[in-house]
Amino acid sequence: MSQPPKRARYHQRGPVPQDVIAAETFELPPLPLPAGVARVAVLAAPINPSDVLTLTGEYGLLPPLPAVGGNEGVGRVLDVAADVTGLAPGTLVLLPVGCGSWSTHLDLPAKSLVPLPDGVDPVQVSMLTVNPPTALLMLRDFVDLQPGDWVIQNAANSAVGGYLVQLAKLRGINTINVVRRASAIDAVVAAGAEHVIVDAEDLPKRVREKVGDVPIRLGIDCVGGVSTENLARCLAEGGTVVNYGAMSGERCMISPRYFVFRDITLRGFWLSQWFKKASAEQRRAVFAEIGGLIAEGKLSARIQATYSIDHIKDAVAAAASGARDGKIVVEPNGPPRAAI
CATH class of the missing domain: 3.40.50.720 (NAD(P)-binding Rossmann-like Domain)
Incomplete structure (x- = not known):
């Protein structure tokens, strides 16, 4: 790992969302991983309006502080615990909602990860769940x-x-x-x-x-x-x-x-609220329909710009702006990319 792991963390909430969040280095737990756990490198994670409202304290569901930003995203499996089956390193996966996806790396329950087909655009599919x-x-x-x-x-x-x-x-x-x-x-x-x-x-x-x-x-x-x-x-x-x-x-x-x-x-x-009331079968059906349309290129979002984790303040400021014509996405393990 050439660069230390980093995550976008906030210790308080305030009216200017970019002022309360910053990139921080952290240490990953040593290998081997605990039972049932997979280590994932996060490839793409969008900034949604709900993320901005969470930083300002105006959203309907607020995590305890301190917290890592980001509610959805896509990553690639780096390693799995010895007891994990059916999820090989290298697999592209959809991250669970609310996982703190503005981070270069996450250790997550393997059963919470949804395998995705290779060949899909990680940026587009990172927005699948919200x-x-x-x-x-x-x-x-x-x-x-x-x-x-x-x-x-x-x-x-x-x-x-x-x-x-x-x-x-x-x-x-x-x-x-x-x-x-x-x-x-x-x-x-x-x-x-x-x-x-x-x-x-x-x-x-x-x-x-x-x-x-x-x-x-x-x-x-x-x-x-x-x-x-x-x-x-x-x-x-x-x-x-x-x-x-x-x-x-x-x-x-x-x-x-x-x-x-x-x-x-x-x-x-x-x-x-829908997630709370819907059955697992209903949730799977919705994600399967949307995921299929994204994979087929029939459903996509306009991307204004992507940012690395080091530029999280700029990314949040751009997402909070009322003059955007596209989505702002964090690529924790990649450099900023030109708007699409």
Whole structure:
């Protein structure tokens, strides 16, 4: 091992996420590994909005301090304990959620690692466990959409938004994609979206001008504030708004008249809650569907830049920026890479 192991660790939380995290060297336990354990070199780990909110203390589930950042990722097995079977060194593996993936090396229970086929892009598959399932489940589980139906989403330039566009297209579902700034339109169109609109108070009028008076039964909201009501006003009677975030920093605002007179429903979605309730078979089915699409090149995320572990402060600052047009990914064992 030419360089000492490093991990991105934080000892406190604060309003500026990059200020509380730093790369630290650490010592790996000596070999041989304890029973049931595998040692993994982490190849890629994304920075999700939930990771940033964890650093600021605003997320719904906070680990005890000190903690290592990162909730998902991909690695390659370096060594396994003598009793571990079916997991050979060199195997590409999906890391368990919440493992502290912003680290060059991890010792993990071998049974928690999911083997992946060789030949897949580690950066793309490192994002398999959070954003793609969020997009798939919101698109699938709240409203029974059929080919030809319509869905409207805001934060369409987010990672979840990009996955939702691709998954909807694969299912023959039409999307109307709302962004908060005109400069984000090109990136959303490049991701395959046909209809992209900048959010404003007259959103329903401009939606009708663009696609006509089509019945929209599902709205996906990641912004909160008045944007929640803007989406609700675009929906047909009996429609559903699903909120999964508050990028505006504001609570969802929606007039009671939309609940009372138009029978609009407002629901919330948090993947962690789904994981708690879903059976092992349901989880495997979702990951198998998403993993297959990523491996086939039918599902991907735009990457703005990747960073080494030594540049974790810059990486977190970039991820926290509201002007991104792609995902920020940490490559703990590799050099920074140009944006894709």
